[in-house]
Amino acid sequence: MKAIVFTKYGSSDVLQLKEVEKPSPKENEVLVKIDASSANPLDWRLMRAKPFLARLANGLLKPKNTRLGADIAGRVEEVGSNVTQFKIGDEVFGEKFETGLGGFAEYVSVPENALAMKPSNLSFKAAAAVPLAALTALQGLRNEGEIKSGQKVLINGASGGVGTFAVQIAKAIGTEVTGVCSTRNLYMVRSIGADHVIDYTKQDFTRNGKQYDLIFDAVGNHSVSDLERALKQNGNCAVAGFTNMARLFEISWKGGRVSRTGSKKIGMMKTIHTNKEDLLFLKELLEAEKIIPVIDRYYSLNETDKAITYLETKRARGKVIITVA
Ligand SMILES: NC(=O)c1ccc[n+]([C@@H]2O[C@H](COP(=O)([O-])OP(=O)(O)OC[C@H]3O[C@@H](n4cnc5c(N)ncnc54)[C@H](OP(=O)(O)O)[C@@H]3O)[C@@H](O)[C@H]2O)c1
Structure with missing residues (x-):
């Protein structure tokens, strides 16, 4: 599958679209075929190792975790043996923030408690704007x-x-x-x-x-x-x-x-804790149209470098979406 990978710290020039192994879901995980992701300041902070202290967590000289992308929306492709709440074909949105990122890719494995059914009134692209x-x-x-x-x-x-x-x-x-x-x-x-x-x-x-x-x-x-x-x-x-x-x-x-x-x-504030209850609370607000994602721009997966460069200007108006499918 295709994924954005970075093997050294630096500007968005370090982001490469590469062929990597498709993940397989663990017992409690769901494999999602990603339709869209969204970019967050977290992505450029990790990419640049900024602040420098980020290197303590992700490698002093080069990144240990070479993947970016916290938010995902897509379709369930496969479920782990202990997964009870999702089945193949379900339309979901959720979060890879606490489990290694990897949303800038065609597929990702996500723990089932970091996913919820996509709000019925939102496209995958709009749903991907939400989680983080x-x-x-x-x-x-x-x-x-x-x-x-x-x-x-x-x-x-x-x-x-x-x-x-x-x-x-x-x-x-x-x-x-x-x-x-x-x-x-x-x-x-x-x-x-x-x-x-x-x-x-x-x-x-x-x-x-x-x-x-x-x-x-x-x-x-x-x-x-x-x-x-x-x-x-x-x-x-x-x-x-x-x-x-x-x-x-x-x-x-x-x-x-x-x-x-x-x-x-x-x-x-503490770093966020991804949990299904909060995702479901947001889904309810979204379906009631009490909140509507504000989307600034869309970039394709192979333009992720441009999306991150734009986000780094700190002038984004709402969310920047990475379209995968
Ligand atoms: N604690 C956590 O778990 C957590 C999670 C996610 C994000 N964050 C942090 O939260 C911050 C915001 O994230 P984000 O995704 O909203 O970033 P963002 O989308 O990149 O923020 C861009 C927005 O910031 C506004 N802005 C820039 N300078 C401003 C100023 N001086 N006064 C008021 N507004 C200003 C810009 O508005 P104008 O163009 O109008 O200036 C623009 O709309 C980041 O620092 C991020 O690292 C923390």
Whole structure:
């Protein structure tokens, strides 16, 4: 089968479309014939080993795991002997984030608990946009952010892959949402449900005197003191993204101190945990059209390098899809 492989770290030039062995599913796995995948910042971070600490996990000099691609949507081709919830031909979507990636390929084996039936109203391409970004938004808002209906919620990075899901999930939960993005994305962020929008090129949301019960930050470009200022008493801030290592350490260390000593909580969110319950929760919201994937561009599997180069500009408007079939 064909797959994207990288055997050294670097720019997207290191990505090669190669012929590799088709996987066979283990007892608890499902072999999926992939129709589409989607690109995430995780892919370019692993490809470039950026931050450098990524090398501790994936090889100091060259990548141990040579595959990329966390999100998949496609048809079940084969099932492992212990699989009970899927059969050949089922249309599924899910996640390879915790089990070695490999979504930029024609086939992938996925544990059955990291899959769900594809939302009936979505194409494979649209379903592939969902897993990692929407799980990040959901788990950040709910687990770290402890989101509650009626709250005032601010989403920083509202126009990106994670942010477009965060705006819609926060609205579906019944909150008043403010989305932060640049001028060209103001209309789109309003169109997916944001009650208010802030153009970060004209106004800094941490310095305009407004405060929120919950800030979900998918950019990670503000200091802890800035975020603290924009939070109400007892407010929570979950940070999903980071712009550099200094900011990551500051939010982890200083955010931890603020959270322990004051009434406000600020911290980096944990890496997501893929689970069927959350995928099913998202499927329900998608089928009810409470959330709709925002898709910026489509690239074919042999154009994955171009897709990753585009995502690295940090200007994607929603999700970037890799079409395989
Ligand atoms: N913790 C986890 O498990 C987890 C999982 C997934 C992702 N993440 C992290 O979450 C972050 C976001 O991921 P993503 O998939 O949403 O990335 P993305 O799609 O590449 O984000 C691009 C978006 O960021 C916006 N943006 C860039 N600079 C901004 C700024 N200064 N203020 C507000 N918005 C800005 C851009 O909007 P404009 O063009 O309008 O500027 C663009 O729409 C990444 O750092 C990623 O590594 C964490």
